[in-house]
Amino acid sequence: MGIYELSLAIIVCINIVLALGLNLITGYCGQISLGHAAFFGIGAYTVGVLAKAGFPSAVCIFAAILMAGFIGIIVGTASLRVRDDFLAITTMGVGFLFLGIIRQQEGLLGGEMGLSGIPTIGFDKPGFLVIAFIAVILCSALSLYIKRSWMGFAFDAVATDEDTAKLLTVDVAAYKLTAFALGTAMAGLAGGLYCYFTRFIMPDDFGFLTSISVLSMVAVGGIGSVPGVIIGTALLTLLPEMSTFLSDYKLLFYGAMLFAVMRFAPEGIAGIGTRVVQIYGRRGDAK
């Protein structure tokens, strides 16, 4: 693998961690978020500031996870009163609020100019890929475990019909906050890795377009499905890299993919996969 391929693989891994976080909030618990990039940014800026202050990388990454998860709980608490479209608008607002704050803080956070000169994590590119890959494995394993546990069961109930869930003793608010905390903590981890990877971060990296891109990855892959989200993220990250045309019209491409999925296969790639297996299985039975 050359440097370029290594870098691509790392970016794919970081995006998968980011998308798995959104999948916990939107896919598992049914809470739409259009501000996921803000938590990605919180993780990145936490690492940026702490690493420049000389803290060891493990401490910085850990702090990024905690910081994003903590602010995720605060935003989640504020979001408990709103649902559906209103939640989408609220989380979108959180994204813009985050950008606004970053842009104004020229001293600590570098303002429009961003943060540069971030120290290295202490590994070369292949080593970094291993770390990013471990992060993917851990987040996937956690997601899959949650889905199997009673927590995933309760999330499913909250996502499908929260009023009925309440009548069945489910503490809907507690589960929503948990989903926000876990999902945003994963975004914080992704942000921390991203910051160490590029070693230069700017407010625009964490804007609304990033939020929409992550949402596209989750939706195209299949909302709620871990393998689907991994495939969707890899696809939407790599395709624009393979073709200059797609790269130039990246957002148009994402938009078209999102539209195509919503119109023709609302369950995404995961749903198509399940259907193919079913048809194939039925044919097998017929023989």
Added chain:
Amino acid sequence: MSVLLNVRNVTMHFGGVHALTDVSFQVMQGEFLSLIGPNGAGKTTMLRAITGVVTPQFAKVELGGVSIVGLPIHKRARLGMAMTNQIVRPFVTMNLLDNVALAAGHRRIATVLKAVSSVDKGAERKKAQELLDMLGIGKHTQENIQGQPLGVLKRLEVARALALEPKLLLLDEPLAGLNHIEAARLADVIVEINKQGLTVVMIEHNLGEVLRVSGRLVVLDNGRKIAEGDPQIVMRQPKVRAAYVGKEAEDAAA
């Protein structure tokens, strides 16, 4: 017999609509009480006020002597209340079995920490299967919700409520939409559960079944309680007949 549910002076207005005006009644431990009245009388609103889905302008509600006013819905449910919806609301992403198993696992999902540390669903699914068998829909357990007839979904609502192991079962028109035989069979199951000690409050329009199974009636009309007591005696009262048959009957009688 002790009072299980004590409802005092419930008043609920939606804008200019007086859904409930100063309604009080009590439910005794182990009783089978039916809440009847014409459409728009406020019966469903009353059940929703008890479970906390709506917040009345004024109400005193005690369950087992403890005031539950101001508690959120899930906490009231944990105190031992289960309600079925008039318009069925199954979780469409789960099969029938898991709809009931989730409710059967209400202790496991009581806190997020407990929920995340337990995986095995065997015991709860077994219990869910027993409940679905008891309601006569045991052979549908692995099927999806989509395409199920209303008769099955209505019984699923009851099975899910029972899975919570409640002290008080609130049923909102459980028999509506069922045919004759299904309705009688479900009513029999509810009677059987009631005989085993579960207190039941049921809203129902199927007066034949109501008179057959209820121990006592509370009649609402236009948001006010107009009668209460033994079913046969209550149904003979002119104001109850007028509320049901219509004002013309009252005029004709006069």
